[in-house]
Amino acid sequence: MEYNAKQLQIIEVAEQLFAQKGFAGTSVRDIAQEADVNVSMISYYFGSKEKLIEALFQLRMNQSRSRLETLLMDEDLVPMQKINILIDSVIDRLMGNQCFHNIMLREQLSSERTPIISEYILSLKLRNMELMQRLINEGQDAGVFRKNIDMGLMSTTLYGTINYAIATQDFYKKINNLESMSEEDFQRYLKRKLSQHLKSLFKSTVTNEHRIES
Amino acid sequence: MEYNAKQLQIIEVAEQLFAQKGFAGTSVRDIAQEADVNVSMISYYFGSKEKLIEALFQLRMNQSRSRLETLLMDEDLVPMQKINILIDSVIDRLMGNQCFHNIMLREQLSSERTPIISEYILSLKLRNMELMQRLINEGQDAGVFRKNIDMGLMSTTLYGTINYAIATQDFYKKINNLESMSEEDFQRYLKRKLSQHLKSLFKSTVTNEHRIES
């Protein structure tokens, strides 16, 4: 499905409002006003409010598809480098689409979601999981990664940390006295911090290092 | 404020429904029906739907207060043991109040929350942060913890991982073929896994260990 400028405008405004106030907390009149279109245009273009959020999911899912997966083919990188690239790419994806991932997290918190959106989320998570599994396997086959790694919990820490960092970024700003920083600078700063933090976390957990208690 | 049995029943039903469908997605008629009371009882007892969720927050916040903080006084525990007790206590708190923490996470995802609830959440987060900071400082003073630890990101990983694990527990069940397990057993299992995972994660990140790359 392709969308014209007006349709994209509606979808993008809806994305922002859903992220701010939730799906149920946002009225079609809110969206119409903010997108500067008549209320009836939403039903006209998308059929219903429900189908609008499905269109949003379809749009964002398709455009996140398989950009990164080529890195796996690169034989010149050692396993830990690939893991690090994966971490940075997840950070970039989540930080660069905060509204959409806010909505996706909300949907995962709900027990009564539409089957269509559930399906989108499930297939995305499976895709991410398989990619990560392959990277881990490469490291294990090369003998540099531990054998007993809980994929599920590792990816939970990866996505959980980034999602929660984004959700509580104002708090992070406050306790670190970063409120004078410009918004752009802070986003860059948080990205860098998250990258360092998660890379060091993953390195310790995933590699076959020998430890000497101090 | 003390609540009678009926009021508590309303609050608890509201808590479940808010967690399932969100605050805006839950109607007072939903709550009244599920709690088996007349619709008007909600306004009668609490004043409004908004004040009902505030009552829920007030109730749950007060009962989570300062139970754990005595562990800090115990001089017989080494710093890493205290950290591990903290981790387990956060896991127990979040896993044991999944509905409420689901709601709290939703509120943190919203940019338009009521000042009262924002205040509750902020003070709780500050309290948790201070406790964690004291434990870290003890370890640093004893020379067993690293000096440059980003408190904000450590607690983000702690809460982010647990919250996300709870939000996606069905997925975790599915990819690990745990769907035949009873619900109780699974909750115990997930708790244990999270505990091991986070303790090992924190140990690697926080302690002054000497590493030898393999």
Place this chain on the structure above:
DNA sequence: ACAAAAATCAAACGTTTGTTTGATTTAATT
């Protein structure tokens, strides 16, 4: 320039929303 299609609009539709009312029943107090 004309006809067909697409886009836009104000208005209205029927529901559902949170809340209030006022009468009635139940419980507590004296």
Place this chain on the structure above:
DNA sequence: AATTAAATCAAACAAACGTTTGATTTTTGT
């Protein structure tokens, strides 16, 4: 037992909701 207070209810309230209608304007294709 009488009186006051608390609890409960069906019904009504206005406002907001998602959606549809039908007329009107704008764009497109010929």
